[in-house]
Amino acid sequence: MPTAYSYGEMKLETPIFLELTHQRLDSVEKRMRIVSVDDHHPELVSALEHLLSAGGKRIRPRLVLLAADIAHADEDSTVTFAAAIEMLHTATLVHDDLIDGSLLRRGNPTINANWTAGATVLTGDYIFARAANLASHTGSLALLKRFSSCLMTIVNGEVTQLFSRDKNITFEDYMQRIYAKTAALFELSMEGAALLPGCDPSLRDPLKQFGYNLGIAFQIMDDILDFTGNSDELGKPVASDIRQGLITLPTLLFLEAPGQNPELQSRIQSNELADEEYHQLVAAICDSDAIDNARKVANTFLNSAEDSLNAFPENPAREALFSITQSMRERRY
Numbered sequence: 001m002p003t004a005y006s007y008g009e010m011k012l013e014t015p016i017f018l019e020l021t022h023q024r025l026d027s028v029e030k031r032m033r034i035v036s037v038d039d040h041h042p043e044l045v046s047a048l049e050h051l052l053s054a055g056g057k058r059i060r061p062r063l064v065l066l067a068a069d070i071a072h073a074d075e076d077s078t079v080t081f082a083a084a085i086e087m088l089h090t091a092t093l094v095h096d097d098l099i100d101g102s103l104l105r106r107g108n109p110t111i112n113a114n115w116t117a118g119a120t121v122l123t124g125d126y127i128f129a130r131a132a133n134l135a136s137h138t139g140s141l142a143l144l145k146r147f148s149s150c151l152m153t154i155v156n157g158e159v160t161q162l163f164s165r166d167k168n169i170t171f172e173d174y175m176q177r178i179y180a181k182t183a184a185l186f187e188l189s190m191e192g193a194a195l196l197p198g199c200d201p202s203l204r205d206p207l208k209q210f211g212y213n214l215g216i217a218f219q220i221m222d223d224i225l226d227f228t229g230n231s232d233e234l235g236k237p238v239a240s241d242i243r244q245g246l247i248t249l250p251t252l253l254f255l256e257a258p259g260q261n262p263e264l265q266s267r268i269q270s271n272e273l274a275d276e277e278y279h280q281l282v283a284a285i286c287d288s289d290a291i292d293n294a295r296k297v298a299n300t301f302l303n304s305a306e307d308s309l310n311a312f313p314e315n316p317a318r319e320a321l322f323s324i325t326q327s328m329r330e331r332r333y
Helices: 015-032 042-053 059-071 075-100 117-136 141-162 171-195 201-228 249-255 264-269 275-287 290-311 316-329
Strands: 005-007 010-012
Touching: 015 059, 015 075, 015 316, 042 075, 042 117, 059 075, 059 171, 059 201, 059 316, 075 117, 075 141, 075 171, 117 141, 141 171, 171 201, 171 249, 201 249, 201 275, 201 290, 201 316, 249 264, 249 275, 249 290, 275 290, 290 316
Parallel strands: none
Antiparallel strands: 005 010
């Protein structure tokens, strides 16, 4: 029986995925923490350590390590790029928590729980800069350009979401949002390995496609679990997205079903529902076909991710990537 490893809110029964990356992940963690107290304000150093010590799945740097194995990338530049990816992800979380008003993440206080909004923004900016600095040390200008492009996509996605509260969201809008929110960084994690010095550029497209499809499926599964998961496992209240007026795929599919009130979506997005109405809506979504249909959409993207793996020879890294798609299909928590 496979061992269940817990990383934050997601448990992965994929030993090969973890075993192939576990030892090198220690090097990535150390690389992220190389900051001189003499050159940086001690509060920044303390905040960075607080954020990195909070744990997490570290799935993105693990993907970098496996993609680099396939691309035969240099070990030192691989570790540096993996550290840059996780640092970029960490910076987005700092700003997300501030925008959402979240005071806890994975059971730990967020930066904005103790600091002013200004100090929190500056901390996020510092971590963004630290991420870019790490990326520059890979020695690949092409990677640095791709890195900055990804950051622009992420920020543009957040701004678009903020200014879209007053319009009905379509499936296309949802896909664009989760690409910017999640898939863009998964895509970069995989594609970027082929841009490291000395790597085969022909591997770039299949690695990119795997990252894109895995990232989309990952976010759809997260959105499903927002309805079906346990709050202790998720690290946040169940149905928190819909209570914040955020329309995700299960809700969207439910609203598109025949007989639904066309004004319901705008009422959700405007936070006009009473508590009892939220409870009734969540129960109705869970009792409908929306959850299963959303899972089918996620599986379609996982199928495409697995198809991308056919471009690579059979080896442990490819097997590990396949194992993560299989684990995601079976994810129920």
